[in-house]
Amino acid sequence: MTQAIQRRSLLAGAAIGGMTLSSGAAHAQRTAATTAPEVYELRTYHLVRGPMRERLDTYLRDAFIPAARRAGCGPIGVFTVAIGYGTPGLQVLVPHPTIADFAALPDRLAADGRYTAAAAPFLGTTPDAPPFVSLDVKLMRAFPHFPRVELPAATAGNKARIFELRTYYSHNERAGTTKIGMFDTGGEIDIFRRTGLTPVFFAQDLTGAHLPSLTYLLTFPDLATRERNWATFGSDPAWRKLITTPGLTDPEITSAADNQILSPIAYSQI
Structure with missing residues (x-):
């Protein structure tokens, strides 16, 4: 702002x-x-019912989130839509320290050997077995007086x-x-x-x-x-x-x- x-x-x-x-x-x-x-990246993955969700879950859990955290992002939220538009699909909230960090993330992922190894099955999917239908990305900037994500208390207790x-x-x-x-x-x-x-x-x-x-x-x-x-x-x-x-x-x-x-x-x- x-x-x-x-x-x-x-x-x-x-x-x-x-x-x-x-x-x-x-x-x-x-x-x-x-x-x-912070700068927030909200990814909306559009899916169809079937194996897409499992492919995307495996990638996010085992490859993207660990690597993004190593690159300085997070905590990262992953959500399904319980009520409202966007079902089936996943929403992924990625906090970045700055907009420059958002822009640098693809290069940081590509240079991360652990990421490229874990992401290989996802990145190697074929047109007849894609991991998602489409991806929308929205960028947001935190309010000056609410500059960071506040984790809910329930996160620690897994409630x-x-x-x-x-x-x-x-x-x-x-x-x-x-x-x-x-x-x-x-x-x-x-x-x-x-x-x-x-x-x-x-x-x-x-x-x-x-x-x-x-x-x-x-x-x-x-x-x-x-x-x-x-x-x-x-x-x-x-x-x-x-x-x-x-x-x-x-x-x-x-x-x-x-x-x-x-x-x-x-x-x-x-």
Whole structure:
């Protein structure tokens, strides 16, 4: 995000009258001041039912993820779509330290002997037995004050969980920047945390068919908790005040939204 866009985001956050940051949000801002935002690569592998999934799982688990971690990426999340568009298929979230690291990854993989050996069956597939139908890649940059993926607590305990991937679209860049400001400096992320909407990342989309847009990932123990916590969020007084502030209402800055419910697969690191 450019310095000008950052400045406009801060102004958008300052325009939210009467709102103050919690100690947790203030700590996040202090941390962000010395932490460069990550770049996220979201890979969507489109599949058809049959052996494709096994070929792709083997490649990701045994070749790509270990090598990408050696190259400085991660933690890497791998998800199936439980509810929403994109089934069957896999979504792979790859955090990169910088956009230069994203651009350098193919060369780093090619120079990694362990990767090329483990990936040989995948890279050697033939047209009559392909590993996927097609691959879409979206690049995103983490918000300045949410610069890193936050691993859910359940990751360590290997508990069942779900994720919700949401994208908000705006009709022009000023509206999109204002929406980012609501989250990044205006207190909306703090309301999320307080009402049980546990974030994993927030990011500005750098590529895509319907820019400007932003994307974020939340996690919940289960669907019932998701429904309950979204209801709590929707009735929260601070949220009601924020969403009715002139200049910040949905009709003014958000033109559309979509979401998917995702399930992590066994070897996902998120």
